[in-house]
Amino acid sequence: MVYITRRERFNAAHRMYKPELSDDENYRIFGPCSNPNWHGHNYTLHVTVRGKLNPDTGFTMNLKELSLLIREYVIEKLDHKNVNIEVAFMQGKIATSENLAIAIWNQLEEPVLKAGAELFKVKLEETENNFVEYYGENQKLI
Numbered sequence: 152m153v154y155i156t157r158r159e160r161f162n163a164a165h166r167m168y169k170p171e172l173s174d175d176e177n178y179r180i181f182g183p184c185s186n187p188n189w190h191g192h193n194y195t196l197h198v199t200v201r202g203k204l205n206p207d208t209g210f211t212m213n214l215k216e217l218s219l220l221i222r223e224y225v226i227e228k229l230d231h232k233n234v235n236i237e238v239a240f241m242q243g244k245i246a247t248s249e250n251l252a253i254a255i256w257n258q259l260e261e262p263v264l265k266a267g268a269e270l271f272k273v274k275l276e277e278t279e280n281n282f283v284e285y286y287g288e289n290q291k292l293i
Contacts, residue, residue: 154199157198158196159195196226197276198272198274224259225258234251252275252285256285
């Protein structure tokens with residue numbers, strides 16, 4: 152089994168909050184990330200896929216194809232958008248990095264599988280100090 156990773160970047164705004172709570176209650180839970188006027192991040196996304204090596208190409212998956220899938224299913228929907236308002240796959244979810252990583256996984260899992268590989272990990276860096284890694288619900292770690 153071979154693992155390969157593609158890195159992409161996007162910029163997006165969000166607000167972490169629960170609409171049924173007051174601004175004060177949201178601030179107690181989410182701190183300044185619950186700012187009613189939003190805030191943004193320069194995200195770095197790492198998508199790792201795995202599979203068998205194709206003896207004809209030497210690839211597990213063509214990274215150009217993986218990049219195109221990530222752009223179509225994720226970047227074009229997130230880049231320079233408000234995650235809470237403009238991103239259909241985040242509707243009804245609190246816009247945490249954890250929820251965003253899971254939603255990105257859900258966007259990519261089937262297209263990657265159709266391309267002949269298996270999605271292994273989504274790593275989403277929100278800041279240089281904070282990131283989340285998601286390995287899917289049914290996946291065992293190495």
